Amino acid sequence: MFARSTFEFHVSRAARDLYNFSHALFSITGNVVFADLAATREFAHKMNQVRGAEQNPERAVNPGALNAMGLIDEALHTLLAQYRRELDPRAILDALTFFEARLGRDTLDRTLLAFTEQFPNGTLYRGEISSREWLNGTTDEIPNRAIAFEELIMLWLANANPAFKPFSELFDDAQLSDKTAYTRIISGLREYFETRPKFGPEKLNLVDMLRAPALAAPDSLAGQLAFIQKKWTPLLREFMRRLLTAIDVLKEEEVAVWLRFHPPVDPRHGGPGWDQRGDSSAAAVPQYSRRGPQSEYEYEAFSPDVDWMPRTVMLAKSTYVWLDQLSKQYQRNIHRLDQIPNEELDTLARRGFNALWLIGLWERSRASQKIKQMMGNKDAVASAYSLLDYNIADDLGGESAYNDLRNRAQQRGIRLASDMVPNHMGIDSRWVVEHPDWFLSLPHPPYPAYTF
Numbered sequence: 001m002f003a004r005s006t007f008e009f010h011v012s013r014a015a016r017d018l019y020n021f022s023h024a025l026f027s028i029t030g031n032v033v034f035a036d037l038a039a040t041r042e043f044a045h046k047m048n049q050v051r052g053a054e055q056n057p058e059r060a061v062n063p064g065a066l067n068a069m070g071l072i073d074e075a076l077h078t079l080l081a082q083y084r085r086e087l088d089p090r091a092i093l094d095a096l097t098f099f100e101a102r103l104g105r106d107t108l109d110r111t112l113l114a115f116t117e118q119f120p121n122g123t124l125y126r127g128e129i130s131s132r133e134w135l136n137g138t139t140d141e142i143p144n145r146a147i148a149f150e151e152l153i154m155l156w157l158a159n160a161n162p163a164f165k166p167f168s169e170l171f172d173d174a175q176l177s178d179k180t181a182y183t184r185i186i187s188g189l190r191e192y193f194e195t196r197p198k199f200g201p202e203k204l205n206l207v208d209m210l211r212a213p214a215l216a217a218p219d220s221l222a223g224q225l226a227f228i229q230k231k232w233t234p235l236l237r238e239f240m241r242r243l244l245t246a247i248d249v250l251k252e253e254e255v256a257v258w259l260r261f262h263p264p265v266d267p268r269h270g271g272p273g274w275d276q277r278g279d280s281s282a283a284a285v286p287q288y289s290r291r292g293p294q295s296e297y298e299y300e301a302f303s304p305d306v307d308w309m310p311r312t313v314m315l316a317k318s319t320y321v322w323l324d325q326l327s328k329q330y331q332r333n334i335h336r337l338d339q340i341p342n343e344e345l346d347t348l349a350r351r352g353f354n355a356l357w358l359i360g361l362w363e364r365s366r367a368s369q370k371i372k373q374m375m376g377n378k379d380a381v382a383s384a385y386s387l388l389d390y391n392i393a394d395d396l397g398g399e400s401a402y403n404d405l406r407n408r409a410q411q412r413g414i415r416l417a418s419d420m421v422p423n424h425m426g427i428d429s430r431w432v433v434e435h436p437d438w439f440l441s442l443p444h445p446p447y448p449a450y451t452f
Contacts, residue, residue, distance in 0.1 A: 010119050010151070010154065010155050010158060010170070010171040011119070011170045011171065012118055012119055012170065012171060012172060013117070013118055013119065013120055013125065014118075014172075015169060015170045015171075016125065018050065019046055019047055019050050020046070021043070021046060038443075040063045040066050040067045040070065041063040043063075043066065044061045044062065044063040044066050047061045048060050048061055061166070061167070063249075064246075064249040064250045064252065065166065065167075065221055065250065066167065067246055067249055067250075068221040068222070068224075068225055068246050068247075068249070068250050069158075069163075069164055069167060069221060071225070071239075071242060071243055071246045072161075072213060072221065072224055072225065072228070073154065073157075073158060074239075075213075075228050075232070075236060075239060075243070076154060076157055076210050077154060078236060078239060079199075079200075079209070079210065079232070079235060079236070080150065080153075080154075080206070080210065082235065083199050083206055087196075087197040087199060088196050088197050091193075091196055091206070092146045092149055092150050093143070093146055094196075095149060095192055096108070096145060096146060096149055098188075098192050099185055099188065099192075102184075102188060103181050103184060103185070107181045108181065108185075109135065109145075110180060110181070111152075111176070111180040111181045111182055111185060112135055112145055112148045112149060112152070113131050113132060113135060114175075114176060114179065114180045114182075115148055115151070115152050115155070115176060115180075115182070116131040116134060116135060116148055117131045118175060118176065119151070119155065119171070121134075135148060152182070152185070153189065153210075155171060155173055155176075156173065156182075156186050156189075157210055157211065157214070158171050159171060159172070159173045160211070160214065161214040161218075161224075162214065162218040162219050163214065163217070163218065163219055163220055163221045163223075163224060189207050190205065190207045190208070193205040193206045193207045200231075200232070200235065201231060201232075201234070201235075212227065212231070213227045213228055221250060222247060222250045222251065225243055225246055225247050225250070226247065228243060229243055229244070229247070311354070312354060312355050313352050313353050313354055313355065314353070314354075314355035314356070314357050314417065315348060315353045315355070315356055315357065316357040316359060317356065317357065317358055317359065318359045318360055319337075319358045319359060319360045319361055319396065320360060323335050323336075323339075323340070323396075326340060326341070326344060330343075335395065335396075336395075336396055336397035336401045337358075337392070337396050337397050337401040337402050337404065337405040338397050338400070338401035338404035338405060339397075339401075340405055342408060345408060345409055345412050345414065346412065348412075348414060349412040349413060349414055353414060354413050354414055354415065355414065355415045355416075355417055356409060356414055356415070356416050356417065357416075357417045357418065357419075358416060358417070358418050359384070359418070359419070360384040361392055361393060361396065361402070361418050362384075362387050362388075362389070362390050362391065362392070362393060362418075362420075363387060363388045363389050363390075363391045363392070363393045363394065364381070364382035364383065364384065364386065364387055364388060364393065364426070365382050365383070365386040365387055365388045365425070365426020365427070365428055365429060366382065366388065366426075366428060367386075367426050367427050367428040368382035368383045368386035368426045369381055369382040382426070385421070385424045386424065386425070386426040387424055387425050387426055387429055388426055388428065388429050388430065389429060389430045389431070390420060402416075423439070425439075
């Protein structure tokens with residue numbers, strides 16, 4: 001019925017009252033409308049505040065899943081609109097006639113009236129017009145009864161989708177089922193659309209086509225997005241870029257949710273300690289223009305160690321944990337890199353290792369530790385992935401202790417390695433303070449499952 005540059009789904013009057021959502025979020029159909037992932041995140045944040053998700057993380061609403069659900073709903077809306085536009089302009093209008101004949105005009109209208117009262121648009125929610133008056137009117141020359149009937153179909157599709165269940169309180173249709181002819185209408189939809197033109201790559205009736213993603217991957221929003229990508233790309237080409245983003249967001253968020261309930265071990269103390277991080281989408285991607293003919297190509301640059309690399313046998317050690325283990329093994333205080341015994345290096349060489357990967361070498365952010373402690377973990381240490389600078393940590397002995405270990409290891413044919421990820425900096429890092437232009441700056445978390 002309407003052009004869509006945003007994504008939307010139904011929210012009941014009861015849910016709007018409970019969560020006190022802004023009126024500006026809602027369209028003329030009564031659906032909530034999101035322009036981008038930041039808006040989705042704000043919506044989820046509102047719900048999580050009311051749900052007390054900070055104290056009860058299992059009750060948290062995840063923005064990436066909310067985003068995916070909205071895009072699936074939008075895809076179905078878009079296909080239905082395309083079906084009417086290209087194949088059957090009178091599909092919804094004739095559906096009203098079909099169900100009037102089956103149920104009676106009064107019964108059908110009572111159902112549509114109950115629907116608009118339970119899922120009101122902004123005008124109805126604010127009481128500016130009654131539901132009965134609205135149903136008797138038109139919008140852009142389209143009868144509002146037809147708009148309500150189409151949205152009623154979309155409401156059923158949402159409630160019939162098992163993957164939408166975590167959000168079902170927003171669009172629960174139980175009262176409609178109990179008190180109106182809603183169930184009888186739904187049970188007759190397939191019969192009605194069997195009499196109309198078939199649609200899509202497999203030439204299905206419209207109901208079967210719109211149900212296809214939920215039937216293909218009933219419990220997986222990611223699976224349903226993948227189905228839409230695989231099956232409906234020719235029909236939804238302009239939609240695909242946003243859909244791919246939604247898939248990435250959902251994957252990242254699933255990792256973040258897993259980390260929330262299965263926190264990794266902090267390398268220094270062996271206890272939970274990483275910051276919660278998660279889930280990918282709205283960050284701006286810088287574009288780099290090419291200047292000059294030489295910059296058009298990036299030639300291979302093979303390592304001079306090409307003969308040594310295939311023979312590498314590398315051992316990874318979490319540095320603080322290893323030093324603690326060595327202290328117990330050799331029964332003396334070993335907390336600096338230059339205190340690692342030669343005997344230990346001899347053992348590594350004898351066992352065939354020619355590379356030693358030291359994890360957690362870098363100087364960590366003091367702000368990271370402070371933030372963790374402010375959040376209630378008084379014994380927390382800084383995250384190994386929130387750095388002050390890429391210098392060897394002072395409590396490991398700094399650069400001189402590292403050079404000492406490197407020289408002794410080299411005498412035994414062992415090379416040292418470590419890793420770096422340039423954006424793993426604390427808010428107090430030298431890079432952030434002295435070179436803020438090196439980082440992307442946004443007024444909201446770039447990934448829905450991240451928090452400030």
